[in-house]
Amino acid sequence: MNLKHIEAFRAVMVSGSMTAAAKALFTSQPNVSRLISQLERETGLQLFQRSGVRLIPTSEGTAFFREVERAFVGLQGLANAAAQIRNLGSGRLRIAAMPSAGMTLVPHAIKRFVELFPEVTVSLHVNTSGTVNHWTASQFCDLGVAVYVSEASDCEVEQLSTVAAVCVMPATHRLAAKRVVRPEDLEGESFISLCHGDGTRAVMDEVFQRAGVKRVLAIEAQYTAMCCEMVRHGMGVTLAHPIVARDYRGPGIEIRPFVPAPRFPMYLLFPPHRPRERLAMAFVDVLRGLHDELLADVVPPVRGRSRA
DNA sequence: GCCTTGGAATAGGGAGCTAG
DNA sequence: CTAGCTCCCTATTCCAAGGC
Numbered sequence: 001m002n003l004k005h006i007e008a009f010r011a012v013m014v015s016g017s018m019t020a021a022a023k024a025l026f027t028s029q030p031n032v033s034r035l036i037s038q039l040e041r042e043t044g045l046q047l048f049q050r051s052g053v054r055l056i057p058t059s060e061g062t063a064f065f066r067e068v069e070r071a072f073v074g075l076q077g078l079a080n081a082a083a084q085i086r087n088l089g090s091g092r093l094r095i096a097a098m099p100s101a102g103m104t105l106v107p108h109a110i111k112r113f114v115e116l117f118p119e120v121t122v123s124l125h126v127n128t129s130g131t132v133n134h135w136t137a138s139q140f141c142d143l144g145v146a147v148y149v150s151e152a153s154d155c156e157v158e159q160l161s162t163v164a165a166v167c168v169m170p171a172t173h174r175l176a177a178k179r180v181v182r183p184e185d186l187e188g189e190s191f192i193s194l195c196h197g198d199g200t201r202a203v204m205d206e207v208f209q210r211a212g213v214k215r216v217l218a219i220e221a222q223y224t225a226m227c228c229e230m231v232r233h234g235m236g237v238t239l240a241h242p243i244v245a246r247d248y249r250g251p252g253i254e255i256r257p258f259v260p261a262p263r264f265p266m267y268l269l270f271p272p273h274r275p276r277e278r279l280a281m282a283f284v285d286v287l288r289g290l291h292d293e294l295l296a297d298v299v300p301p302v303r304g305r306s307r308a
Numbered sequence: 309g310c311c312t313t314g315g316a317a318t319a320g321g322g323a324g325c326t327a328g
Numbered sequence: 329c330t331a332g333c334t335c336c337c338t339a340t341t342c343c344a345a346g347g348c
Contacts, residue, residue, distance in 0.1 A: 004340090017310075017311095018310075018311065019309085019310065019311085029310080029311075030311085030312075030313080030341080030342070030343085031340075031341060031342075032311095033310095033311060033312060033313085034312085034313085034340090034341095037312080037313095055310085055311080
């Protein structure tokens with residue numbers, strides 16, 4: 001007994017004849033006839049009484065039909081589940097992000113995403129870009145957001161953006177009077193820096209070395225967000241990704257363009273050897289849109305978008 | 309007019325073989 | 329070892345003929 005037997009039986013019960021059932025199932029009448037007789041043979045039940053040209057359900061057939069209807073409710077549930085999987089994948093989206101994105105841009109994007117897909121569960125895992133590469137490559141996550149792509153990673157990669165850093169300073173700072181901050185403006189300034197070993201730190205240091213500017217590097221922090229928080233407490237100035245800086249904008253903090261600015265790349269990583277999750281692609285659309293919105297909110301666009 | 313049955317055509321799946 | 333191909337078997341479907 002298989003699904004085709006049950007479908008044929010149900011169609012005959014509902015339509016009242018094998019011919020009508022065949023039309024409903026887009027098959028031939030002989031095929032329905034054969035399926036019904038096979039079903040009767042396999043179940044050991046006489047489902048219909050053949051009375052001349054009429055087909056009359058027996059009491060066994062009617063009782064069996066009640067069970068079939070119950071089973072069809074379950075089958076409909078499977079059909080609905082299939083439709084949901086078709087539209088939403090597993091219904092769960094796992095995102096790995098480096099801290100600067102995972103604490104600012106990605107949460108904003110998740111907020112917008114769950115408004116669009118309220119039935120989807122999103123989990124966010126924040127760690128270093130190296131770990132984000134590893135998690136995505138090992139299929140632990142459906143999407144990764146990282147500042148660099150590991151050489152060992154076989155993830156599929158798209159660049160989300162490359163944006164210029166901005167200068168973040170206390171509102172009372174003397175540089176708040178300037179429209180644009182340059183490296184020489186930070187000569188002798190207390191500078192809150194990312195820790196040694198961070199790729200972004202090296203890019204920043206190079207800008208100041210090239211300008212021959214010496215800063216006071218008394219305070220280091222692991223994440224840009226921490227640097228901004230310390231700026232809020234008047235502990236110094238820092239350079240930050242504009243979207244991270246945007247979250248700290250407000251009373252006590254000013255943001256100014258920095259020229260020539262070190263640039264922060266941001267990459268989207270997709271698990272290798274498998275089709276991209278529809279949910280992940282939908283999230284990427286939200287992420288890209290939001291990224292540009294937030295960026296324009298901090299740094300009004302000069303021309304075009306900043307993505308490389 | 310409707311159902312059943314036999315025969316033919318077709319599609320799909322599995323096993324076995326081969327090349328990279 | 330794996331992917332791709334071919335062959336064979338089985339299941340499914342359709343057509344035609346006949347019975348009720």
